[in-house]
Amino acid sequence: MTAIPMSHGLILGGVLFALGLAGLLMRRNLLFILISLEIMLNGAGVAFVAAGSRWGQPDGQIMFLFILAAAAAEVSVGLALLLRFYRLHNSLDADSTSEMRGR
Amino acid sequence: MLELLWLVPAIPFASALLLAVLRFSRKAVAWIAVGSIAASSIVSLLVTVSYLLAPPATNSYTQVLWRWFDVGGLHPDIALYLDPLSLIMVAVVAFVSFLIHLYSTEFMIKDEGYARFFAYMNLFVASMLTLLLADNLLLLYLGWEGVGLCSYLLIGFWYRDAENGLAGRKAFIVTRVGDTALVIGLFLLFYELGTLNIQELMQRASQHWPIGSAAATTAALLLLGGAVGKSAQLPLQTWLPDAMAGPTPVSALIHAATMVTAGVYLIARTHILFSLAPQAQFAIAVIGAATLLMAGFSALTQWDLKRVLAYSTISQIGYMFLALGVGAWPAAIFHFMTHAFFKALLFLGAGIVIQSLGEEHNIFRMGGLRKQLPIAFWTFLIAGLSLAGLPLVTAGAFSKDWILWGALSATHGSAALWAVALVGVLLTSLYTFRMIFLVFFGQAQAKVTRRPGNAMYIPCLVLALLSIVAGYVQGPFARFLDTVLPWNAGVIHAAPITEITSEGIAALVFLLGAYVAYILFLRKPAYAVMLGSSSAGGALHRFWLSDWGMDWLYDRLFVRPLVWLAQVNKNDFIDAFYAGVARINEIAWSVLSRTETGKLRWYAAGIAAGSIVFIAVVLFL
Amino acid sequence: MINFMEFAFYIAAAVAVISTFLAITRLVAVHALLYLIVSLLAVAVVFYTMGAPLVAALEVIIYAGAIVVLFVFVVMMLNLGTQAREEERQWLAGDAWIGPVILSAFLLLEVIYLIVRVGPYINMGGIADPKQVGIALYGPYLVGVELSSMLLLGALVGACHLGRPAPRNKEVRG
Numbered sequence: 041m042t043a044i045p046m047s048h049g050l051i052l053g054g055v056l057f058a059l060g061l062a063g064l065l066m067r068r069n070l071l072f073i074l075i076s077l078e079i080m081l082n083g084a085g086v087a088f089v090a091a092g093s094r095w096g097q098p099d100g101q102i103m104f105l106f107i108l109a110a111a112a113a114e115v116s117v118g119l120a121l122l123l124r125f126y127r128l129h130n131s132l133d134a135d136s137t138s139e140m141r142g143r
Numbered sequence: 144m145l146e147l148l149w150l151v152p153a154i155p156f157a158s159a160l161l162l163a164v165l166r167f168s169r170k171a172v173a174w175i176a177v178g179s180i181a182a183s184s185i186v187s188l189l190v191t192v193s194y195l196l197a198p199p200a201t202n203s204y205t206q207v208l209w210r211w212f213d214v215g216g217l218h219p220d221i222a223l224y225l226d227p228l229s230l231i232m233v234a235v236v237a238f239v240s241f242l243i244h245l246y247s248t249e250f251m252i253k254d255e256g257y258a259r260f261f262a263y264m265n266l267f268v269a270s271m272l273t274l275l276l277a278d279n280l281l282l283l284y285l286g287w288e289g290v291g292l293c294s295y296l297l298i299g300f301w302y303r304d305a306e307n308g309l310a311g312r313k314a315f316i317v318t319r320v321g322d323t324a325l326v327i328g329l330f331l332l333f334y335e336l337g338t339l340n341i342q343e344l345m346q347r348a349s350q351h352w353p354i355g356s357a358a359a360t361t362a363a364l365l366l367l368g369g370a371v372g373k374s375a376q377l378p379l380q381t382w383l384p385d386a387m388a389g390p391t392p393v394s395a396l397i398h399a400a401t402m403v404t405a406g407v408y409l410i411a412r413t414h415i416l417f418s419l420a421p422q423a424q425f426a427i428a429v430i431g432a433a434t435l436l437m438a439g440f441s442a443l444t445q446w447d448l449k450r451v452l453a454y455s456t457i458s459q460i461g462y463m464f465l466a467l468g469v470g471a472w473p474a475a476i477f478h479f480m481t482h483a484f485f486k487a488l489l490f491l492g493a494g495i496v497i498q499s500l501g502e503e504h505n506i507f508r509m510g511g512l513r514k515q516l517p518i519a520f521w522t523f524l525i526a527g528l529s530l531a532g533l534p535l536v537t538a539g540a541f542s543k544d545w546i547l548w549g550a551l552s553a554t555h556g557s558a559a560l561w562a563v564a565l566v567g568v569l570l571t572s573l574y575t576f577r578m579i580f581l582v583f584f585g586q587a588q589a590k591v592t593r594r595p596g597n598a599m600y601i602p603c604l605v606l607a608l609l610s611i612v613a614g615y616v617q618g619p620f621a622r623f624l625d626t627v628l629p630w631n632a633g634v635i636h637a638a639p640i641t642e643i644t645s646e647g648i649a650a651l652v653f654l655l656g657a658y659v660a661y662i663l664f665l666r667k668p669a670y671a672v673m674l675g676s677s678s679a680g681g682a683l684h685r686f687w688l689s690d691w692g693m694d695w696l697y698d699r700l701f702v703r704p705l706v707w708l709a710q711v712n713k714n715d716f717i718d719a720f721y722a723g724v725a726r727i728n729e730i731a732w733s734v735l736s737r738t739e740t741g742k743l744r745w746y747a748a749g750i751a752a753g754s755i756v757f758i759a760v761v762l763f764l
Numbered sequence: 765m766i767n768f769m770e771f772a773f774y775i776a777a778a779v780a781v782i783s784t785f786l787a788i789t790r791l792v793a794v795h796a797l798l799y800l801i802v803s804l805l806a807v808a809v810v811f812y813t814m815g816a817p818l819v820a821a822l823e824v825i826i827y828a829g830a831i832v833v834l835f836v837f838v839v840m841m842l843n844l845g846t847q848a849r850e851e852e853r854q855w856l857a858g859d860a861w862i863g864p865v866i867l868s869a870f871l872l873l874e875v876i877y878l879i880v881r882v883g884p885y886i887n888m889g890g891i892a893d894p895k896q897v898g899i900a901l902y903g904p905y906l907v908g909v910e911l912s913s914m915l916l917l918g919a920l921v922g923a924c925h926l927g928r929p930a931p932r933n934k935e936v937r938g
Contacts, residue, residue: 062865
């Protein structure tokens, strides 16, 4: 029997999540932003599995499965959008467009 | 029939409302406006007839419509009071208004504000009738304010020209000074005597206040202040000449026949109060005498036809004030009646002349019009003779002689006042004939481009007839008014000369004035030019032309300091507060709008920061 | 004697954190992806030590084996070249990373505080083997499975549509 407290598992998830967030905010290249997004999702998954492991029930893993499915869907669409973006602006700079500004 | 009294002011009110709210064609507007005044006149005629045939017991008839309010012991009613005084005034006002409305249907036909004009005019007539029929001073004040409002609206009728708006504002502000005095007087009367009902007021005043008491004198002087403002007497007369900026029917109705006599009516109505305050009454006489002289001199120098008539109005109302001041109450009202007829006619005639010559106002550019506008000439001449006082034939002579006699022989009369009034007759004759000779005789300088129609001639003819025959009813008039306005409430002053002699002297003065005017303006105009171009003559001319410098004085004394004060206070702290609120909003906007960058990472950072704050709040608060 | 699983957990956790850190600070996309794969493998080991062998396997197969491969394909398609490296160097210069690091650090501290303050934790280690997971999926979580399949279908259609070649003469609208 392992004796790892659940808090350590959760903290690991938190650390991975924070690293992904830092990468998201730090990088200008859209590709890196998507990679950071994956890291964040992975971190959240770690937390879920840790919680499920504490109870010894499969629910945590099932949640991770769903997260995986969502991540896969998001990645495919996101990369397709990235390719579109590249075709349009010929660069992957996320700061090059500000059309969300609304004015 | 007397119960129909309420219709007299109500019909014009209703028609004013109708014309203001709904749209009608020009013809419909004319019919409604003139029709309402005609209806009001007919009702007043019916009321008059039934009053004369069966006079009520107390010589007065009160019709209470409803209680206005009941607060703190003050409970005025909307009530109409009919006695000989108000009867005469209502009859004259309604009838003259009707004639002027008829005239205006054609005079104003080309104006785009046709309906607006008649709405205002009807509202004015309604307010004036309310004023005359008011049973208590508060309702009278309502009518007072109403006529002031309509005067302002109608003077500035052609509002697109800023000068007209200025003239309207001047009229309103100057009369406002008088109105404030009047209101303070009302406060004082209510505070001391506990009511504003005129009849009760007069009773209580004569019971509680001895003759010459301070309270009576103060109240009387305050009421006099209001009358002075509305009737354009010294020192508040400066607004009337400028009020000529309004259309001529307005000048005829408001500033000659009706509104400016509201002050006279007020004093006549409350004459018991003035009898209790001899000093105030003396003040009235002095004001009247001074005004009639000043305005007479000013009228001599004016070159604008309507301004001559304006100063003439001021001067004639000075006569009425003089009559009130010496205690000759019925003479003042009689002069009001004849003055309404011939002054309205003079203005209507002036309107015909001005319009026919294409808006030419300068009498020195007119001339020889008696051949081109004969009807206008004859009616104008009759009115002018009535104004100047051609004896025996014209009504004005009767009323003016009555006033002269009263100035000499009435309770507070004196020879000095009589002499002043006589000088006034000379001046009146002079400026009237000057006006007539310059406009209608001599060489024709301007061409007649437009001829008036029947709607404009008929009122002139009717008024001309009245200017002649109205004088003959002097005897019945005095007897009729005797119950309300007794002549000489006290001892008859022993006069040095008889009434006939006074009339004869007045007639001679009249002829003298006519002759001098004939010489100066018809036969040898060079004399007039010579008089005017000499240094003393020129200076006098300019002084009188500018209304004895009063406009200049008021400008320096009041207008400029106030304007300076307003300029200095332009950015006062209250404005700064409101501007500051707007400024803070602007700053907040500019700060917050910088967060809207449109950049993806910025928004993600925003979400992260927000979640930090949120969790911190949940954890620690 | 320390338990082998605990040992493995801590080592794998350290590897995951370090390689993640390296992944987000690389200048070349491929390098970052490689580090990411390492991180995912480490996390798979973590999952195994937590008693979840199924998701450990799935992490490797799907996450590292499909999603990251997708990234690699896209990088290959973009064919960015060396000037991309210089660009990245410029973009990451100076104080571009101070703000994000502070924000993330704060968030992490708050999360750790939240986790730690709840009190002593029970240990992990309950094994939930694939059989249990499968029964749960076909039982209580059936609707979830169907929904995620619909999600994947939506993503498929979306990716197909977005990936079409740009029309020649019309304005490209994303």
